[in-house]
Amino acid sequence: MEEMVWNDMEYNYPGNAQLVKFFTLMHLKENDEIRFTEVDNGLREMEITQHKLCVVRRIKQVKSSIPDDILDCIPSDEILDRLTPLIGKIVFQLGIELGLSVEEIESIKEKYDCDLTAQNKEVLFTWRKDRTVKPTIRVLEQAFVNIGKGVRCLKEVVKDVDPNTLKAVEIVTDRIRENKNRIIHDIQITQILDHMMTNLVLSIDDRHRIEQHAGQDDQNKALLDIVIKRREPAYGVLVDGLNTYGYEELANDLKCDSQEISQNAALVPVENEGLSDWNIPLYKVRLQKNYLKIITSIHHKNIVDHLISREVVSIDEGEKIETGKTTQEKNRTLMTLLFRKHEQGYIEFLTALRKDSVYADLADEIENTAVTSRDMSTLHTCYK
Incomplete structure (x- = not known):
């Protein structure tokens, strides 16, 4: 290997002998400068047993305790999110086993420098996008075994997963x-x-x-x-x-x-918590459940004037509403502002509706809109 290339390896990965060795072999492999014979000769000269090559070439098949119906599934976001902090310092090895290119792995390393968990996560999510080989939990388990990483963390993450x-x-x-x-x-x-x-x-x-x-x-x-x-x-x-x-x-x-x-499977179960256990104000849920009805049925002008007079909406915000090209666009902007106001804004909005007899029934309907635990559970997923 040329001395200049070797020096670059040591410079790029200071104090990390394992990565220096890894990228040295990858460089030689990608430039067609190495075969198993050269590696065998190198090990002999270093007085390292050639049986290491036998270990490398022999794929250790996993005797998994994870059920087949889970192993044959593609891991969900939740599984990968829970797995990434448990993987440790095997980003490059894992990436190569999962079929990522060296360029992809180096790009991930550079993008998330010093953030090991983020590197592992990006490797896993990048691998899962590849559909050349179905990216199943079985493939992931085999990759862990191939790089000498125990699969206990994977077993722990998927132990309560429903295959359906x-x-x-x-x-x-x-x-x-x-x-x-x-x-x-x-x-x-x-x-x-x-x-x-x-x-x-x-x-x-x-x-x-x-x-x-x-x-x-x-x-x-x-x-x-x-x-x-x-x-x-x-x-x-x-x-x-x-x-x-x-x-x-x-x-x-x-x-x-x-x-x-x-x-x-039902992917979003109804939660058992009461409404008070959710950190989402009820008035916002009521507004949102009537979102379509509001933007398609009201004329905003008098309502906005009332909200400005009550200092719920500023004059600048009122002018922003007027920039909409259609009535519905203006109403959407008004709704966006209301969602960002405190409950008093909601109260004044209902008051403004009731000042016009045409919208009095709508105000009552919004105020009396039922909010269930399922509503809360569904909306809660938007904030995770």
Whole structure:
């Protein structure tokens, strides 16, 4: 090996002899400068037993205690999130075993320098995106064994996992992937976002993160990322929204998986906590459950004037509302502001509605909207 290249290795990984050795071998391999014969000769000269090569070449098959129906599933976000802090200092070895390129691993190392957990997480999530070989828990377990990492941490993470839930996750992810280009390029999502917010599977912050992207395609991608992460009920509500707002064919292509999901597992259980146990104000839930009805039925002008007079909304905020091109756009901005105000803003909003007899029934309906533990559980997933 050239001395200059060797010096670069030592410079790039100071004090880490293991990584120096690892990247030395990778450099020689990628430049076609090494075969097992050269490694064998090198070990002889270093007076290291050649049996190490036998160990490397012999794949130790796992005798797993994890049930097959879990091993054959793709790990969920939750599994990978819980696993990453337990992996330790094996980022490069694990990445190579899982099929990542050296360039990918070095990029991850540079991006998350000094954050070992973040490096491990990025390696696992990058691996899971590869569908050349199905990225199952079985593949992950074998990789741990190949690099001499015990699988106890993996067993601990998946011990209480329901395989039906994992299969349902795969159904959602696969069906979205199959139709991803159609969803990204063919739909306008403004009304679908209204629908999803009303059904509590998106928060006002989610909407802001989606709409901060300038292009419709990028907004659609951002929405898909959220749906893939949260799965049900966000997936079912998305399908229902597509069907409601003119994308029946696409909705039907996605809907068949909703049936499979319901047969496999309910992904968002009803929580047992009482309403007071949730850290979400009831008035915000009531506003959001009536989101679509509010933005499509009210004329904002007198309501905004009342809110300005009561110092709930500032004059600048009132002018911001008026920048909307349509009444619904203006109402959406008004709702965004109300979600960020304290409860007094909600009270004054209802007062403003009641000042106009046309909206008095709507004010009563909002105030009397039932809020259940399922509502709280669903909306709570938006803030995890």
